Amino acid sequence: MTTIKLHNTRTRTKEEFVPIDPRNVRMYVCGPTVYDRAHLGNARPVVVFDVLYRLLRHVYGADHVTYVRNFTDVDDKINARAAESGRPIGDITAETTQWFLDDMGALGALEPDHMPRATEYIPQMVAMIESLIAKGHAYAAEGHVLFAVDSWKEHYGKLSGRSVDDMIAGARVEVAPYKKNPMDFVLWKPSTPDLPGWDSPWGRGRPGWHIECSAMSFELLGESFDIHGGGNDLMFPHHENEIAQSCCAHPEGRFANVWLHNEMLQVEGKKMSKSLGNFFTVRDLLDQGIPGEVIRFVFLSTHYRKPMDWTAEKAAEAARTLRKWRALTVGVEPAASAAPAVLEALSDDLNTAGAITEMHRLASGGKSAELLVAAQMLGLLTNELGDxxxxxxxxxxxxxxxxxxxxxxxxxxxxxxxxxxxxxxxxxxxxxxxxxxxxxxxxxxxxxxxxxxxxxx
Incomplete structure (x- = not known):
């Protein structure tokens, strides 16, 4: 069997991937907060973990991989958008969820096996919060429930590599009189009548952001699963907080064994920003006539752990390459198996850039059938993308x-x-x-x- 090696953020080393159960390889990736169109940076983790999903399915079998990616459909940004627009929250989240699925589909991303919405798992979140309070890891205060970081201080910060004291000194944290420690984070907060809310032992309210993923991943994947992924901007505080509350609520488990984080995206060498005029959504590019396959190719041309720079020149070069590859593979049946060099590159911490280099060699050598099966492993030249x-x-x-x-x-x-x-x-x-x-x-x-x-x- 192919050996996959992945860079584990928690251990800061590249490790051989050994699933808990090869018959059910489990992966959770943090999904979008659905209040607007997905911008280009939002799409990078979708494409990165779509490639990993395809690789896992290739190695372990499509029926033996479970991929979960959530939708956060209760959030203050959504509330603010509803207040600005005067539209019902449900209409906004339903519309933007479908936008996301359509835009990511245009990039060739397979839909995960489960796509839970946070509002569907409120009872599970309440139950987890009750368990944390009972175990001494959380406390109620003024209608809020907060996780007590000091109750897990020895372990908190291991993912991001910072101590609690360093975090307090360097982080901008919400100051609130009901917090016992400035780093304590919200598990539940009260809702006014004009905001979404659910009944709970602490009054009508809504969940904090971090508890959502912990409750959904536990329900769908169990107390221990194989891979947790997302952008590196989520490493702290979101993923750090997920680990704390999940391990404290379910001490019999390990939560996620392997943590993967993709680097951020730039545009023409600069951070994407509305103030710089270089901010755009995936739909903006698609509406400009740039095919989703071209966008995907540009993403995959850079290793996921390196900053990716989107440029017009890279998009044009990607289009040139894909036109040539599509012409080479017209009417060709894909080979029975991928070229070893391509599979080796992908198995080496998702080295998609290395895989593309090998695919250029296949194209130059006229090996169209081998090129096609390799491209499809990366989600390129597929029927779903259309020609x-x-x-x-x-x-x-x-x-x-x-x-x-x-x-x-x-x-x-x-x-x-x-x-x-x-x-x-x-x-x-x-x-x-x-x-x-x-x-x-x-x-x-x-x-x-x-x-x-x-x-x-």
């Missing part, structure tokens, strides 16, 4: 017909102004134009602007 290069052909066929009609009129009237204007627009949009006795031939270049061309049809 977006066919769209190029449909658009170019329509434009060829249009230009042919304009040319015929120009030959009759001897007025070539419109023909020259259109030809210049096509060339500017990345299409080569050849005119001869046998007619007109248009060919999409590597940086074709399909959105502009579609408007010219």
């Amino acid at each position: 977006w290069t066919e769209r190029d052909g449909i658009i170019l066929d329509a434009l060829t017909q249009k230009l042919t009609e304009v040319r015929e009129r120009a030959l009759e009237t001897k007025d070539f102004a419109e023909l020259d204007r259109l030809k210049a627009l096509f060339v500017e949009a990345g299409v080569s134009v050849q005119m001869g006795k046998d007619g007109i031939t248009l060919a999409a270049g590597p940086e074709v602007d399909l959105k502009t061309l579609e408007a010219l049809k």
Whole structure:
């Protein structure tokens, strides 16, 4: 069997992955808070852990892997969006949840086996909080329930590598008179009549963010499971707090054995920010005519533990590569198994960049069947993504017909102004134009602007 090695954030070493139960390999990944469109940075962990999901299914069998990714549908950001827009919270969360699924599907991400919504697990959260209070790890105060960090001080901070005292000195924590320790975090908080709320032993209220994932992962994966993933911005406090409350509520378990964190995303060498004008959503790119497969390829061209820089140049290069690979694999049946070098790269801490290097070698060697099966292991060249290069052909066929009609009129009237204007627009949009006795031939270049061309049809 293929040996998978993964970099465990908790131990800070690359380890051989040994599942608790090879017949049921279990993975939990923190999902989105559904109040708006997913921005490009939100999509990176989705693609990263989709590749890991595909690899685990390849090694252990599709029926022996359970992947859970949650939706946070109760949160102060959602409440604020409802107050701003005047729309019901349920309408906002339902709409944005579907947006997320549609946009991630456009990037070729498989849907997880379970996609729990936090509001469906409130009773389990209340039960876990009651257990933490009973075990002396939490306390109620002024309608709130807080986790007592001092009750687990010896272990708290092991994931992020910081002591509680260091965290207090360096962190911006919510100051509240009912906290026994500034680092204590909220498990339950009161709700006013205008906010979502549920009955509980501590009054009408709603859960804190961190308890959601602990309760859902326990219900769906048990007190111990194999892999927990997410962006490295979640390492502290979210994942640190998950570990504390889960291990204290269920001391018989280990919670997650392996922790994986992907690095953040930049745009043209800078942190993505609305103030810099380089902030955009996945849907923004899709609406600009950039295929989801191209976005996915750019993500996978950088190792998940390195910062990823999105640039227009990388997107254009990805489109060039994928056009070539799609042309090479038209009508080809995928090989029975992946090339060993590709599988070896993926099994070495998800070295997708290394796998792509090997795929370039397969393409250069004319090994189309091997290229196709390797690409599909990375979620590329799949039927689900569709052949977006066919769209190029449909658009170019329509434009060829249009230009042919304009040319015929120009030959009759001897007025070539419109023909020259259109030809210049096509060339500017990345299409080569050849005119001869046998007619007109248009060919999409590597940086074709399909959105502009579609408007010219």
